[in-house]
Every structure is written in C-alpha cells, then in structure tokens.
Amino acid sequence: MAKITYIEHNGTKHDVEVRNGLTVMEGARDNNIPGIEADCGGACACSTCHVYVDPAWVEKLPAKDDMEEDMLDFAYQPDPARSRLTCQLKVSDAIDGLVVHMPEKQI
Template sequence: MPKITYIEHNGTEHVVEVPVGLTVMEGARDNNIPGIEADCGGACACSTCHVYIDPAWVEKLPAKEDMEEDMLDFAYQPDPARSRLTCQIKVTEDMEGLVVQMPEKQI
C-alpha cells in the first residue's frame, strides 16, 4: 500500500497507507484526516475535496478530465497547475510518497 502524506493548512502532516484502487479522497476519509470534507461522497459534484498537489507530483498524476476542471472553478483559491479534486485521483502503486496539501478552507 502506498503511503500518502496529507498536509493540513496549518502544517500538520498525516502519513497514511492507502489501498490501491481507492481514491486519495477515500484515503483521507477512511483515516479521519481533517481538511477534506468530500460532501458529495466522491461523485465529482462539489469541490470539497480540493487539494494542492506537491509540485514534484503534478506531472506524475493522470491529467484532469473536463468534469474535474469544471468543478475546480468552485474551489477555494484554485491553482491552475496544482489544484486537484482528490475524489478523481485513483491510488496506484506508483503513488508511493504522494504529497497533497489542503487549502485554508473548503467551499
């Protein structure tokens, strides 16, 4: 299981193992990590699982699909290069060491 580091806006780090096949959002939810609300449960129908991807990982992840791009318009302070919705990132073995940082708030 790959270890993913979730960093809260205040700098608190949570390093957890997330099973392959789950999403990065499910990994946060299942490990009670604050800062990812996931109001829609992973349906890509809100932006409350928004994170900033560590710059070293931006190019390593699959590209955003149109629906994710559209929902990021509703996120708090989206970054065109680094913002992603964690419900749209399926965990693979290649994601060992992935680092994501939560925004100040979810809207």
Template sequence: MAKITYIEHNGTEHVVEVPTGLTVMEGARDNNIPGIEADCGGACACSTCHVYVAEDWVEKLPAREDMEEDMLDFAYEPDAKRSRLTCQLRVSDALDGLVVQMPEKQI
C-alpha cells in the same frame, strides 16, 4: 498500497497507507484526516476534496478530465497547475509518496 502524505493548512502532516483502488479522498476519509470534506461522496459534483499537489507530483498524475476542471472552478483559491480533486485520484503503487496540501478551507 501507497503511502500518502496529507498536509493540513496549518502544516500538520498525516502520513497514511492507502489501499490500491481507493481514491486519495477515501484515504483521507477512512483515516479521519481533517480538511477534506468530500460532501458529494466522491461523485465529482463538488469541490470539497480540493488539494494542492506537491510541485514534483504534478506531472506524474493523470491529466484532469473536463468534469474535474469544471468543479475546480468552484474550489477555494484554485491553483491552475497544482489543484486537484482527491476523489479523482485513484490510488496505485505509482502514487506511493504522493504529497497533498489542503487549502485554508473547502467551499
């Protein structure tokens, strides 16, 4: 299980424990965290689970695959370095302490 901090655009923080094997998106969904819509249900077919990963976590995460890169083109104000789709981030002990911030809106 990993403790993940989700920060809404307005600064409201939600610190939750997410079971290993789920995705960061599923952790937000299961804990009713606003700001991650996940319209496609985690199929990497939209960009509505877009977040900005905390700067100190960027290099600790696995690289983006091509499909995620393509979907991020449709995200609201993507950041070339920090933007990720939470449906593509599988929770493990290595993600304990991860901090993500939601954009102003999802599109």
C-alpha cells in the same frame, strides 16, 4: 498500498497507507484526516475534496478530465497547475509517496 502524505493548512502532516483502488479522498476519509470534507461522496459533484498537489507530483499524475476542471472552478483559491480533486485521484503503486496540501478551507 501507497503512502500518501496529507498536509493540513496549518502544517500538520498525516502519513497514511491507502489501499490500491481507493481514491486519495477515500484515504483521507477512512483515516479521519481533517481538511477534506468530500460532501458529494466522491461523485465529482462538488469541490470539497480540493487539494494542492506537491509540485514534485504535478506531472506524475494523470491529467484532469473536463468534469474535474469544471468542479475546480468552485474550489477555494484554485491553482491552475496544482489544484486537484482527491476523489479523482486513484491510489496505485504509481502514486506511492504522493504529497497533497489542503487549502485554508473548502467551499
């Protein structure tokens, strides 16, 4: 289990425990966290699970693959350094304490 902190655009914070092996998107979905829509169900075929990773975590996460980079082009106000798709972030002990910030909206 890893503790993930999801922060809505309005500042509302949600601290949840997410089981290892799930994705950060599935953790949000399973805990009814608003702001992550995940329209494609985690297939990396949309950008509706877009978040901004807290700066302290950017270098600690695995690099984006080409497919994630391509999908982020469709996200709302992507940040080249901090934007990630939560469907592509696998939960493990290595990301215990991860903090992600939701954008104003998903498109």
